[in-house]
Amino acid sequence: MTSYDADRAALRALFDVGLKAADPAVCVPPHLPAPPEGRTIVIAAGKAAASMARAVEDNFQGHIEGIAVTRYGHGTECRIIEVIEASHPVPDDRGEVAARKLMQTVTGLGPDDLVLCLISGGGSALLGLPAEGLTLKQKKAINKALLASGAPIGEMNTVRKHLSAIKGGRLAQAAHPARVVTLGISDVPGDDPSVIASGPTVADKTTLADALDVIARFSIAISEEVRAHLDDPGSETPKPGDPVFEGNSYVLIARPADMVEAVARAGRLMGYDVISLGADIEGEAREVGKAQARMALDLAEKMKPDARPVLIVSGGETTVTVDRPGGRGGRNCEYLLALAVALDGDPRICALACDTDGIDGSEDNAGAIIDPGTLYRAEARGLKPAKYLADHDSYTLFSATGDLVMTGPTLTNVNDLRLILISPPKVF
Structure with a gap:
């Protein structure tokens, strides 16, 4: 004593x-949308993914189905939504499999369907689905180097988005024409939705050139395949004004x-x-x-x-x-x-x-x-x-x-x- x-x-x-101020059981229910005419697909990613999914199960008024991917040890029991645990801060194979399954779940939906996306910090590493032509091993090496470099989270996520098949608005792109409602718990200074979990449902304001600039400034070693990907204009993420984002919404339910x-x-x-x-x-x-x-x-x-x-x-x-x-x-x-x-x-x-x-x-x-x-x-x-x-x-x-x-x-x-x-x- x-x-x-x-x-x-x-x-x-x-x-x-x-x-307590950021408890999903308290923060999620007031912001749940009304059930749509079609299906409701719940997609959750981040360290709070499982607890957010559980809050939806306990409070949403319609039928739901879906997947939540969270960090090892951060899961909680859900009755309906499948919970998958994966590695953070360096991605692993389970995160890649979960992200691929998540993308398949939202593909082929119609305009009467709703994708309820629950996003929290950590989602970027947990959604480890490489862009076409890249490998998870390449992404892991770059991610590890970024973590050790001292780069701010926003700049790390600029690179991550441009090496991913799901981040930087590509999830919303895959779900279109379904309406996407995102409930976000922010873990980033400034609360920019495009930075939280690398913004899988948000138009990306950063560019391939920005990603290359971060890599150069922090002396991150990259392979020839990664360099070719970042030099290809066809690898660019969807930008503000893209029709895939029309009718979607994003609500920050808890902030630092x-x-x-x-x-x-x-x-x-x-x-x-x-x-x-x-x-x-x-x-x-x-x-x-x-x-x-x-x-x-x-x-x-x-x-x-x-x-x-x-x-x-x-x-x-x-x-x-x-x-x-x-x-x-x-x-x-x-x-x-x-x-x-x-x-x-x-x-x-x-x-x-x-x-x-x-x-x-x-x-x-x-x-x-x-x-x-x-x-x-x-x-x-x-x-x-x-x-x-x-x-x-x-x-x-x-x-x-x-x-x-x-x-x-x-x-x-x-x-x-x-x-x-x-x-x-x-x-x-």
Whole structure:
């Protein structure tokens, strides 16, 4: 038991508030369309796919059929809709098979039919169907290189869309002339539907030239076949104004901004002065951590002894450029370790950083919580925090200090939540 347990518990409770704000069981039902004259095909893809599909089963008023593809471990039992689990963030054969089956399901529909598409973050990797002439192996290699490059999610998805047979509006193209209604849970800064899961039902504003530019800027190695595909004008994705999108609709039912605002409201009710930095923060995780540490320290220095605690809330999606392979830890733990090193055990500050899908990167934790004793606990075990940060090995350090947050898959995904709690000085 430490003097910071109450602060740690408060931060953990606020994370739960954020998760509840994006719960598909709450967010899906108000936006369900009326049943059509023809068939209703439910297509779901992403980390929240199974839970969104279940919400449709529990609330839709007409007959449905369909498929949901989600990450391994993120499934939930559905009575009608088939749930397929596949690999994320690097695609695998099951994702390719699922995406091909999904495309076959929507092909041949008529104007009286409805495709209810449920899209959430992670759908891009899970729908691993290569464009004609390309292989999944080629897509996996490029995807892996993009993940390690530090490229923002929007730029990664620009490339993914142009190597895919399903993304970048091609699902809507296959479903035409059926009406497509998409309910989306956003996991991207700015909430652009064409970026969420690489926009399978949305007109693509990016081009083949844009994809080649991303590949060049981030020095991504590509094969001759991929180069030829991206050089072929016939490989271009459907654009705004294409008739295949007429009559379709897209509703964002949960956004990172909604999550951040819900947490901010809860923080105020808990008696904190809240500073919201918004839900669209991007950048290198360790640099964001250092910058927010400077902000927290500055606020702490100005805080009077009788002041109320201050809660800094932010969302978004940072990146990690892996220059030393072999370490363990996702972007939230890397951010948090950089924050902890910069805070240097300041007795006034605790913090949490977690991914709302429950998985930080490819590990089994959602993120971590630090308090002023974190660095002490690490050094007492012979661990040098600065070295672990340099080695991108934040998971190992936080596992040793007992600071990891374990939730398991949350079955939603509205990106990351970062909380910094600043209080008057305490005695450790």
